[in-house]
Amino acid sequence: MTDVTMTVNGKAVTRSVPDTMLLSDFLREELRLTGTHIGCDTSQCGACVVHLDGKAVKSCTALAVACDGARVTTIEGLATGGVLHPMQKAFNDNHGLQCGFCTTGMIMTGVDMVNRYRAAGRTLDEAAIRHELEGNICRCTGYHNIVKAISQAAAEMAAPQAAE
C-alpha cells in the first residue's frame, strides 16, 4: 500500500492504495466518482477518459500511485456551479447520446481535443473530430450526433482554459 495524494476536481484527496490499483478504480472505488465508466478494461473503448494535468488519459491505463501529485478532472468536475460545461450542454442539445455509457469519456475527450486544437491554432473541423475520436467507441449512436455536439461545443468554448 502506498499513500497517494491528488487534486481531484479541485479537492485534495489522500488515500493509501495498492500499488497495482488503476486510476479508474481509484476514482470509482476510493472516491465514488462513478461517472468514469469501465467499458473494456483494456484501454480500447475510451469510456474511462479523464484529464490528468489537463490532458486526456484513459484512466484504466494509469496506475493511481503514478498520479501522485497530479491534478485530475473527471466528468463530475466539469460543470461549474451547477451550470453545464459547453461540451456537456452540446451533447444534451444534439442528442449526442443514447445509452450514455460512452458519453462521459466522449465529453472528456471532446474537451481535450478542443483545447489542444485551440492551443495549437488548428481548426477542429469535422474530419479532425472524427480522427480524434479513434480512441472512443460508441455502440449506439453511429457517432453522427456526437460529432455534431463536439462541433457545436468547439464553437462555443470561449477560452482554452475552459476545461479546467
Added chain:
Amino acid sequence: MRATVSIRGGAHTPEPHESAVGHVTGSAPYTDDIPEPVGTLHACLGLSEIAHGRIVSMDLDAVRAAPGVVAVLTAADIPGANDISPTGLGDDPVFPTDTVAYHGQPLFAVVAETRDQARRAAALARIACDPLPAILGVEAALDAGAPDVTPPLTLARGDAEAALQAAPHRLQGRMRIGGQDHMYLEGQIAFAIPGEDGTLTVHCSTQHPAEAQQMVAQVLGLPFNAVTVQVRRMGGGFGGKETQMNLFAAVAALAATRLDRPVKLRPDRDQDMIATGKRHDFVADYDVGFDAEGRIQAVDARLAARCGFSADLSGPVTDRALFHADNGYFYPHVRLASRPLKTNTVSNTAFRGFGGPQGAVVAERIVEEIAFALGEDPLTIRQRNFYGPGRDVTPYHQRVEDNILPRLVAELEASSDYRARRAAILDFNAQGGVARRGIALTPVKFGISFTATWYNQAGALVHIYKDGSVGLNHGGTEMGQGLFTKVAQVVASALQVDLARIRVTATATDKVPNTSATAASSGADLNGMAALDACRKLKARLVAFASDRWDVAADAVAFAPNEVRVGDAAIPFDAFVKEAYMARVALSATGFYKTPKIHWDRANGQGRPFYYFAYGAAVSEVEIDTLAGEYQVTRTDILHDVGRSLNPAIDLGQVEGGFVQGMGWLTTEELWWDADGRLRTHAPSTYKIPLASDRPRRFNVALADWSENREMTIRRSKAVGEPPIILAISVVEALSMAVASVADYRVCPRLDTPVTPERVLMAVEGLRAAGDG
C-alpha cells in the same frame, strides 16, 4: 387565452433522452455504480479451455486456497434446477456436470473479498477433460450431419420445385453471413443482495428482468415472489441481455444466498465476449427461377445457422430469418427451410433484428444475382419484384396490406439522385483506375411483433401523487433506445401535463410482474399502450369525480394543458388532483395491453405473426482501392418509416445508430474462432466495431413524415429498434458493384459478409484472375 398553450414535452416532440443530463454529468448510475453494502463480495467465473470433452476431474483446491477466497461454487452447490434455458428445454446448465460443450463455457465460480482476488484465483483451477471431436462452424455441422438444437421451420406456398423447373432462367448460389458480438459498452453484470426470509434482490443489466427473476428462482428453488430483479438502465443491450444475463444473475444470486452476503459478478470484457452468445452466422443456399424481366417465379432456399451448444433463442431467431428471407419481394412460389445447427461454440442468441437481417441479406443477394445475370440495374429488378396489389402474400401467408415500400423507395431514388449518380459511377469506373466506386439502393420490410404470440403483452403502473407529480413504471427496460422518454411523453400527452412532472422509475419485477423482454422493437408499442391504458383508467375516475363534485356533465370535463376544465372553470392540475385525493379518488392504476390481430400456426407455417410492417430504404455509395481492398463509404442517404414518430430526435438516433451498427456487422466485425474452437476476437483490440471515422462521409437521414401506422398502434407510430440494421445491406451491394467493375459487371462477386477489406481484395483478385484465364 390559455387554450393556445400546449404541454411541454408531449408525444411527437423531439425531447432529449430522459437521462440526458444525468449522462452528460456522469450522475446516471448503472448497475456497477450502485453503492456496495459493507461485506460485498465479488465473483469470477472459471471457463473451459477446450471446446468439447468429458470432464474427468476439477481440481479447485488451489482456487479455494488463494488469498481472499471465500467460496468456490460448482454445479453441486445448486439447490434448485441446474438449468437456465430460456425456452425450458433443459439444455443450458449454469455449470456443466459431465461434458464441456464449448471453449469458454463457465465451469465454476469463485467468490472473494475483492474482484481482483477472485479473478486471480479463478486462473488456478486445474480441469482435466477427455477431449471429444468438436464441430465449430455451419458448414462443418452440415457436412457432419450435426443435429438441430431445436425443431427447424419450413415455410411454403405454391409449388416451388415445379415453378423453378418451368422458369425461363434459374440460378443457384451459396452465401456465408457472419455473426456479430453485441459489444454493449456496459458489459454483463449482476449484483445480488440477500433480503429477509430467504428473499433476495438482484440488480442486473438485463432486457428481461422477469426472465432473470424466473431463472434465479428456479436455480435457487424459490417461488418467483422471493426474487426481485431490478434495472434502471443498461449501457446498451442490443439483444445481448435478453437471455445472456441469466447466467450472471443466477451465479451472483447463488453465491449471495449461500454466503448470506451481497455478491457482485462483473466479468471483464474478454470473459464477456468469450462466454456470452452472439448474432447467428448463417450459410444460405438459394435456388431462384425468374423471367427475362427479372421477375422472380420461385425461390427455394435453406438458411442454416450456427446455434452453439444449446437452443437459447435459436428457434425464434431462425424462424425470423425465414420470415425476412423475402425482404420486400413477392415470391409466387416459395419454399424456405431453416436449420438451427448444434455446434461446439457459445450458444448464439438474440441480436437486434433477431435473424431478420440475415434473412433480408439473402433476399437482397438473390435480387442482386438476377440483376447481374440480366445486366440490369439491381434497383430496377427490386422495383419489379416489390409486393403490390395482387402480389401481396408472404411465404407465411400473411398479406402485405399497406404497400408503402414502392412510394418510399421512389422518393429516396429521387432525393438521392440515384440514377444519375449510378450513371456517373459507371463512367468513372469505365476509366479503369485503381479506385472503383459502387452505389446501391436496398429496402427494408420488417415484421413487428414477437412471433411467440404470448410475448405480445405488457403492463404499466401510473401513480398521480397528491402534489400533482406523476410516477410511471412499466415492464420495458431502458438500454439507451429512449423507451422511458417515449412512454413518459405518451403519459404526458394523455394526462396533459408537462413531461417534467413525470418520473420514470426502474424496471422491477415487484412493480410490474410477468413482463416480456424489451426486444423485437416492441418496447414503445407495448409499454406505451399499457401506460396509456392506465392513464385512461385514471382519467375516467377523475372525470367521474369532477362531474360529481362540480355537478357538470362528464363531457364538460376536459384535460387541458396542465389544468382540468370543468364547465367554464379551469382548475390547475395539482389543485385538481388534491381535490380528488381529498374526495378519496384512487390515484394509482395499472394498465395492460395485448397486441390484437396476431396469430401464428408454426406447424403449418401460416398465420399473421406480425401486427404490421416497418419500412425503410438506404442508398450507399462506396469507393474501393483495388490494390489494397480498403474502402470508404462516401455517402449514405436513408429514408425510414417510423409511422407517426413518438419522438423524431430519438427515432433518427435509432436509424443512424442502427445503420452504423449494421454496417459494422456487414463490413468490419469479424468473429474468429481458431481450429480449437477458441474465440480469437474477444476484445475491441481485435474485434472492430465502427469508429467515428467509419461512418459515411455524407450521411443524410430522414424519416418518412407522411407515414402513419394503419394499425391502431400507440399514437400511430411504428417500431424503430431493429429495422435500421437492414439498411446497411446497401453498403454490401455498393461494395459488390465496385468489385464487379473490374470484370465489367459480368459476374456477381458473391461477397460473403463481413465484407472486410481482405475479402474485397480477394474478390477483386479472383475476378481479375478469372478474366485473365
